[in-house]
Amino acid sequence: MATQQRRERERAQRETLIVNAAREMAEADGWPSVTIRKLAERIEYSQPVLYSHFAGRGAIIDAVALQGIAELTAVFKAARTAAEPGDELAALAQAYLDFATANPALFEAIFTLAEGLTFGVDAPEVLKAAFAELYAVFAPLAGDRDPDAFTEVGWAAIHGLAVLNRGGRLRPDLLEQRLSILLERFARP
Amino acid sequence: MATQQRRERERAQRETLIVNAAREMAEADGWPSVTIRKLAERIEYSQPVLYSHFAGRGAIIDAVALQGIAELTAVFKAARTAAEPGDELAALAQAYLDFATANPALFEAIFTLAEGLTFGVDAPEVLKAAFAELYAVFAPLAGDRDPDAFTEVGWAAIHGLAVLNRGGRLRPDLLEQRLSILLERFARP
DNA sequence: TCACAATCCTAGCATCGCTAGACATTCGAG
DNA sequence: CTCGAATGTCTAGCGATGCTAGGATTGTGA
Structure with missing residues (x-):
């Protein structure tokens, strides 16, 4: 019917x-x-x-996290495609940090609360798409290094800044300098 | 009496x-x-x-976190002083990642659960000492950049690796490659 | 129309962080 | 030495949490 x-x-x-x-x-x-x-x-x-x-409160948080990851991926793509050639990394990093400060609870759900999400080979398509966006920015800068490993390190650097900044662990007055140092470290071969 | x-x-x-x-x-x-x-x-x-x-459950977690930070500082110092000249960064990064995997709950208390700890200028001495250890390793590599900002970025990179790895977000088979890429990015001027 | 299935809600369980007030113990002044 | 006061500790309970069993209500299809 x-x-x-x-x-x-x-x-x-x-x-x-x-x-x-x-x-x-x-x-x-x-x-x-x-x-x-x-x-x-x-x-x-x-x-x-x-x-x-939902199976419980945790599953609801997982669902929010998954939705957030999809949004994050869209933000990545928008930043990358809108950037001038050569500025993709700067745009990505800026977008990442902005996303974290603009949606703290969502960020928390994605990276510290979600426990039911599976990663690795059989991860949901949304997760793979998010990493693919990071890969699209970092892989061209990898040189002769493993592009996956290079992407992971670059991601970790940005993510670390976001996390420590969110916890109030970093000096607010050095925010711009941190970003320029990060770019300088990963932008050139 | x-x-x-x-x-x-x-x-x-x-x-x-x-x-x-x-x-x-x-x-x-x-x-x-x-x-x-x-x-x-x-x-x-x-x-x-x-x-x-203690004022409540949160204060107990904070106390555990503070104790953990003191231990972490000691681990940093031990790694740095035991390292060959030029290998301080490698030793620090390795010690950081090892600490995170060996004491996951302590790591969680320090970086995601503790909420009563104050940072910035009037932070407890233990926190300043921990950052000072990071500074001792990164500042010599800063070149003409602000050593504090450089230290924060280097710390963020290592911390990001630790956090993402703990959440199962990184490929286990790339662990060593990530570390070598990290070192290569920050070790040279 | 009517039996059945799907849907939803009321009520309650075990557990949580936290606290008020009673009880016991120890201290110090006379 | 005595006895009120201060200190320390416990029992009992409050409000709120995540979650679930079982009944009531609604809608479906013959």
């Missing part, structure tokens, strides 16, 4: 409703205040409904 | 007992399973005793 399809469509709608609500609540008041009860009240359903969509 | 001093000594002993127990439990079963109740049972006191030493 067509009713079946409508049901599935409504279910999918409600699922994104949950994910969006969780993300907004986290961005507003932090992840600890994203509780099942408040989330249920927000979407105007009872708590067990959430468990018919 | 001398009783007073004995009391303080016993209190200090019990405080380190708490911190050590928390750390061991976290390293054994992860931080979520370090609950006030289990911690109290472990040290054979009731729960309110813990609150006479």
Whole structure:
């Protein structure tokens, strides 16, 4: 019947409703205040409904993280394609750091809270696409080194800056100098 | 009275007992399973005793983190002084990554769980000492760049590798190549 | 119309961090 | 030596958490 399809469509709608609500609540008041009860009240359903969509609170965070990774990938691509030739790395790094400061809760979900995401060979397509964007920027700069390893190191450098900066571990007045040093280290062979 | 001093000594002993127990439990079963109740049972006191030493669970984690930073500093110093001249960076990076994999819970406490630690100008002495160790390795390599900023970038690169590796985000078979690329990027002028 | 299936909610369990107030112990002044 | 006061510790409990069992309600298809 067509009713079946409508049901599935409504279910999918409600699922994104949950994910969006969780993300907004986290961005507003932090992840600890994203509780099942408040989330249920927000979407105007009872708590067990959430468990018919997700295995638990952790799975909801994972879903938010996955959505965030997709957005991050889009941001990467936009930065890379909009950059002047030779400035791709600068654009990528800037986009990465901006994303981290603009969406702290989302960033946290992706890199420290998500625990149900699998990596490696059988990772979801979204993850591979995100790394592919990094690869597109770093691989041309790798020279005779392994492009994958080179990408990972470059990624780690940017990510480290983002993480330490988010934790208040770095001097705010050196922000620009850090970025220029980073670029200078990885931009040329 | 001398009783007073004995009391303080016993209190200090019990405080380190708490911190050590928390750390061991976290390293054994992860931080979520370090609950006030289990911690109290472990040290054979009731729960309110813990609150006479620490403001709450978060403060206990902070104490563990602070102790971990002190250890990390010692590891840095040992690696640096034991290294052949010119190999200080390699020794530091190796020590950093080893520390992260050997003490995952401690590492987590330091860099993602601790929230009561203050940084910047009025940071505890332990934190400054830790950064000073990094500075001792990176500053000589800074050339004409700001040595502080250079140190922060180098630290971020190593830290990023540690964090992403801990989250299973990096290819295990590229571990050595990543390290050599990192060194090559920061070791020479 | 009616039996059945899918959907949803109420109510509750175990556990968490944390705290008030009672109890016990030790101290110091008279 | 005595006895109130101060200190230290514990029992019991509060509010809130993630999660789930079982009943009520709705909608479906014969």
